[in-house]
Amino acid sequence: MSHAMQPSNNSPNMSDENPTPIQDDSPATASNHQISDGAGSEIDFSTINEKEVLRKMDLHLLPMLSLLYLISFLDRGNIGNAKIEGLTQDLHMSGPQYNWCLTVFFFTYCAVEVPSNLMLRKLRPSVWLPTIMVAWGIVMTLMGIVQSYHGLLVARLFLGLCEGGLFPGVTYFITMWYCRHEGQLRQALFFGSASIAGAFSGLLAFGIAKMDGVGGLAGWRWIFILEGIATVLIAVLAFFVLYDFPDTAEFLSTEERAWVVHRLKYQGSKDSGQMVAETEKFQWKHVKEAFTDWQIFVGIWMYWGIVCALYGVSLFLPTIINELGYKSSTAQLLTIPIYVTSALLTVLVAYYSDKSRIGRAPFVFLPMCAILIGYIIALAASAHGNLPGLVYAGVFIAACGIYPAFPGNITWLSNNLAGSYKRGAGMAVHLGVGHLGGAMASNFYRDSDKPKFLLGHSLEIGFVSPSRTYYSRVNSRRVTEGNEKGLSLRVLSEMGDKAPTFRYMI
Template structure:
C-alpha cells in the first residue's frame, strides 16, 4: 500500500488519540449492515483520522483473519467452476462424442457456445454483484450452474449438449470477474496478487483433480444404466450445488460489515482501501479518496480507457493457450499413444506444478510491487513450450513442451488481472473495467476451442502454431503497456515537481481517478 502522508505529529497527536479511543468504543452490535457501513464511513471521513490512528493494530493479524474467512471459500468455488467448465474434455475421451454421435465440428461448437454467453454476461454480473452483495449473488449463480451441470449428464443429443453449454456459460459468467473484483474490495494493491493467485491456482488444481476424478468415475460405467461420462457431469454437478448452498453462510460481503472483525478493524481496512493508490506524496489536508461514483459516466470511462483494450490483447496471449490446454490436454496426451486412463493421470503433475509456480510468482510480485516482468517472462516460456510441441513428433518432447507451457500459462492470469486492477482507480470503474477485461478477454476461449481439430491429430500443428501467434501478440501488447505506463508516470512526476496538483481540489482528483497526476501506474 503506497499512502505517503506526512502529518504534523505534534499538532495531531492528541487528536489521533481521541479518534482511536472513539473508534475502539464504537458499538455496532445491534446495527444493520447499512448502518454499520455508514458508521465506518463517517468515522474514517474525519480529517483527524490518519494511518497513524491505527498504528497500534497488527495488520498481519487482521489480514490473516480475513484470509482465513475469504480465501478457502473462494478457492473452492473457483475450483468447482473450472472443474465444471473443463470436464467435457475428460468426458470426451470416456465416450461422450461416440454416444451422442458428435462430429469434430459439433464437439467444438459445444465448447465455443459456452464462451459466447460466458463473455456477454460478465460485465452485467459484476454490476449485479455491487447491487445484490457477494453473499447473495455468488452462491445463487453457483446453484444455477450446478443444476445445469447435473442435467448435462442426461442429454441425449448434440442439441441438448449445446443448449446445456450455453446455459452453463450464462450461469458461470459472474464468478471469476466477481471474485477478482471482490478481492480488491478487501486487499490493497500490493497485497492482492498473492490472494488472486491462491484463488486462481484452483484452476490448475481443478485440472489435476479433474483427471483423477474422471479416472475414478470412469469405473462407474454402466451403473444405473448410465455411461461413465454421464456420471462425471452428474456427480460434479451435485457437488457444486451442495457447496453453493453452504456458500450462502460462508461468504462475507465487505470489510465494513464483516462480523468477524472489530469495529476498529473494519474502520482500518476501509480507511486504507479508500486511500489506496494515491502514490504521490501529498499533505494530510489534501488526501484523496478513490472515486466510487455509480453512474453511466463511470461506465463510459471504463469502456473508453485505452489501457483496458491493450491489456485484453495481453490477456489473449495466455488465455488462448490456457483454454487450449484445459479443454484438449487429455485428448492431446492420448493421441501421443497413451491409453485414456493413463492420459487422465498424466495431466495431474502438469497442473500440480503449475499451481505451485503460480503462488510462488505471486509472492515475488507482491513483495517487489511489480507485475509486468512476470507476465512477459510467462509469455516467453509459453513460446518455448509450444515451439517444442510444434517442432517435434517425439511424445516425450511434446509432453515436456506442454508441461513447460502450462507452468508458464497459469502464473500469467493472476499477474495480469492484478496489474489491471492496480491501474484502475475508483471501485465502480474497477468493477466495470475488470468485467470488460475478463469478458472480452475470455472470447479467446471461443477461439481456442476450435484450435485443436480432430483432422490435425496427432501432431496438432495448427493448434500449436495459433497459440504461438497469440502469445507473440500478447508480448507486443505488454511491451506497449510498459512503455506507456513509464511515459505517463514520468510525465506526472514532472507535473508534481512543478506543484501542478495544487491546481486541483481533492474532489477533482477523486473524480479523475487513475487519470489524476497523483496516481502512479504499477509496472
C-alpha cells in the first residue's frame, strides 16, 4: 500500500480554503509551544522531541530522494561515459555535433522547471515525480537504439523535457518539510548522490562496456539501455514509497504533524519578535514576484559559476582524463576518487553551514574559491604540457569545491524566499535559468581544444563570483524600523519576504 496520501482538507499547511488564526487582521502573536488546531482547542508542543521527529523525517524522506537524484544525474551524464566507448564514432558524429547533443538537453530541461513545480503542488510529489521519472527512463532506454546524430539530438531534447522537473521539485519539496537552518544538510545529503552518481557512473560504465557485442549491440548502447530500464523500475517503486506533505505523513503522530507544519509557517519571522505565518494561498502575483525579485538573479549569477563547472566535470571528466593519456577503462575508474571525496565534503560543509551562526555566505564562498584554485592549476598544468598528474589534481580540487557550493547556493536562496508558492516558483526560476549554464558548459570543452582544453578551463575560471552585502543592509534597516506602519498579520503574511518582520538569512 502506498504511503502517499491526499492532502487533508483541514490541513493547517496545505489547504487554501481553511484559513487559520494567523491570517486574522489582529496584531496577536503566536506561541512557540501551542497552536490552535482549527477547532478551538490548543495542541501542546512541549512534549515534542525535535531530534526524534527530524530523525524520522530524514529516514523516511532522504534515502528515496537521494536515489531519485542519483538516477537522474546518472542518466543525464552517462553520455560522457558512452562517448569514450565509441558513441561518436558509431554515429559518425563530429565534435560540434556531440556538443550540440549536450546543449539541447538544457533548453527543454530549463523550460519545464517553473510549470513542473506548480504541477508538483497540484498533483502531489508521490504522483508527479515518479511519473516524469518513468517518462525519462523510457527515453533513456530508446537512446540505446538511435542510429544517427539527429536521432540522438531528438532523444536528448526529450530527455531534458522529461527530467527537468525532478531537481527543482525535490529541492522545493525539502523546503516543505525542513526549516531554514536545517535545509542545507538535507539538500547536501540528497545532492551528494550526484557525486556518488559520478563515481557509480564510471564504475557502471566500466562494467557495462564489457558487454560490447552482446546481442549485436555496442557497449555504449548497453549503457543507455540498462540504465534506462533501471530508471523505470525505480520510478515504479517511488509511486509506493514517496510521501507528500507533513500534514499527511503517516509516520508522524498528530501532534508531530501539527508541530512540523507550525514551525514551517513561522520560520521566516521568528527572530523579529512578531510571529507571522507564510501565506499558503496560490496567487499568480507570487509567480510574477519570482520572475522580478533581485535576489533570484544575483543567485543565478552565482549559480552559473557553480553549474558551469559542475557540468564541465560531469559531462567531460572522462574525456579530460582520457586525453591525459589514460585508456578509456582507466579513465572511467579515475573518476571515482574525485566523486567520492566530493560527496563526503558536500555533506561535511553542509553540516557546519546549518550549525554555524556566521551565515550561509562563507560556506558558498570558500568552496567557490576551491573551484577557482582548481581550474587555475588545471589551466596552468595543461598550458605547460606533459603534467597529467597536475591537471588531474586541479580538476580534483575544483570538483571538491563544486559539489559543496551547489546545495549551499540553492539553500541560501530558498531560505530567503517567503510564501510557499513564491518559493516554489522562485526556486524553479533560479534553477531553470541557472541550468542554462549547463548549455554553456556543454560547449566549453571542444574536440578542437584537446588534449589541453585551455579554453574550457579558462571559461570555468571566469564564472566564479559570489556576493552577500545587500541582505545585511536590509536586515539592519528592518531591525531599526520594525513594523512601524502597524501592518496587520494578514498583510504581513501576504508580503512574504518583503515584510518588515521577515529576516534574511545571511
